[in-house]
Amino acid sequence: MSLRPEIHFSSVFDHCSLNNNFQCFQGNPLNRLNLHRKSLQDIVQHSQSRFLPYRQLKVLFNQEKKQPVWLTHQFLFDNNNTEHKLTVDQCELVLLGISSQSLVDRSPVATSEPTKIDSETVSKFFLASEPGPDEYIYFAVSIPPSFADKLPGTYMDLRPLLPQLSVIDAAVCGQGRALLDWHQSNQYCGKCGSPTISLEGGTRRKCTKCNHTFYPRTDPVAITLVIHSDKEHVLLGRKPSFPPSMYTCLAGFIEPGESIPEACSREVWEESGVVVNTNQTHYFDSQPWPFLGGQLMIGCYAYATDETITLHDSELEDCRWFSRSEIADMIQRSRNINLDQNDRNLRIPPPIAIAHQLIYNWYSKI
Ligand SMILES: [Zn+2]
Known part of the structure; x- marks a missing residue:
């Protein structure tokens, strides 16, 4: 390239x-x-x-x-x-x-x-x-x-x-961080507990005793922007650990045995109680995310069939439907690189997060 x-x-x-x-x-x-x-x-x-x-x-x-x-x-x-x-x-x-x-x-x-x-x-x-x-x-x-x-x-x-x-x-820094993080976490064999060694420039590790080979992993995460049936509202939530007033798309790891739409649907329901149509989940884009062990954020749009919000698990402290005009203000604030992190006005994550791009793309095109 x-x-x-x-x-x-x-x-x-x-x-x-x-x-x-x-x-x-x-x-x-x-x-x-x-x-x-x-x-x-x-x-x-x-x-x-x-x-x-x-x-x-x-x-x-x-x-x-x-x-x-x-x-x-x-x-x-x-x-x-x-x-x-x-x-x-x-x-x-x-x-x-x-x-x-x-x-x-x-x-x-x-x-x-x-x-x-x-x-x-x-x-x-x-x-x-x-x-x-x-x-x-x-x-x-x-x-x-x-x-x-x-x-x-x-x-x-x-x-x-x-x-x-x-x-x-x-x-490039992200690639290096994700790979070094994986090597640091895989110094010992998960099968027999013996030390492992890095091979082929770090593309894999091999156990020194049982010869089992390990490859760097990427964990898939489904991140979903749910669109209201009126097409004028989207669903965003916030965790207690987020910066003040920041709301974002709902997200979670894709579990074994799940397709991407099934993971979107399950996560959205678990976190918000909102039901989406799994036959209408649309892929938007994906983002390598070299933190927390190395993830691939898979951005999707889903369409609600039941918009009632019920916080089933304790992952979110709040979850709401936001109007197009509220989203416009939140986008603008999140694009201010000098924004005070303690600013109390509502906002979404900055443009370097795929959540921002999902929300902005809905706002500007859908
Ligand atoms: Zn081993």
């Missing part, structure tokens, strides 16, 4: 605000090379490899440039000025993929240091897809908590950082 500066390097908040069919964490241009992976050994030391450090799933960020910090192998592993030297074996390392070097070097390629690809080394690893001289190989690396690093930047939580990121930084 080629990099399009007008998309990939624009603010993800602005891009989502202007394109309601685009979701934050989409638009990752990396070629993941899943068909061509062999061993990580040869490639990590390559001069065209770049590493994005994470510490306890917080990403290393340059607040001045408003960019994640990508480091060379030499800087990270050969040249640290600390008492204890960092080694590759101490870190969890995942190969994210290969792409244009402008992903990290935002200056034009012509002004970058010339680099020559070592095609012999690279071909051992990639077998078929060789990066060109203007491409880099990208890794996410988890720095062990015990290591006192002095790397240039600040470790920051990805979620509050999103409004500051470009489309591409959000997507």
Whole structure:
């Protein structure tokens, strides 16, 4: 996928605000090379490899440039000025993929240091897809908590950082976070309890005793905007943990044995008592959500056949039908990037959430 500066390097908040069919964490241009992976050994030391450090799933960020910090192998592993030297074996390392070097070097390629690809080394690893001289190989690396690093930047939580990121930084940082989170949670075999090891650049883990193989998982979540039969109201709810006055679409994990419409219908009924027609559930879009273990938010529209609200479980503290004019005000407020988080006026999540895009798309088109 080629990099399009007008998309990939624009603010993800602005891009989502202007394109309601685009979701934050989409638009990752990396070629993941899943068909061509062999061993990580040869490639990590390559001069065209770049590493994005994470510490306890917080990403290393340059607040001045408003960019994640990508480091060379030499800087990270050969040249640290600390008492204890960092080694590759101490870190969890995942190969994210290969792409244009402008992903990290935002200056034009012509002004970058010339680099020559070592095609012999690279071909051992990639077998078929060789990066060109203007491409880099990208890794996410988890720095062990015990290591006192002095790397240039600040470790920051990805979620509050999103409004500051470009489309591409959000997507790539999200990919790294989700994968490192999965590796951190799967250090031991779920079958026999023995240690597991990472293979093929982090695309899987294998048990050292029983050989069971584990693959990174993505948990599907159905997120539903329910439309009233009058077509002029939509159903939104709020949990006690939400910021003040924020309402959003109803959502929940898809359970084993459920189709997407069945999950939408069940979640909506459990949380609100509203009944929807499972034959009329429409897919809108999906959003990779690299938090809470790695989820895929599947956005849908559903149409109510019984609009009576009854809070069956304790998940929501309130659930209401909102009119089109109320929604207009809530959209406007949620698009104010400088909005005071304690503002008491009603609002929906910001444009970087698929809930916002579902609601805005209904408001503007349906
Ligand atoms: Zn095992």
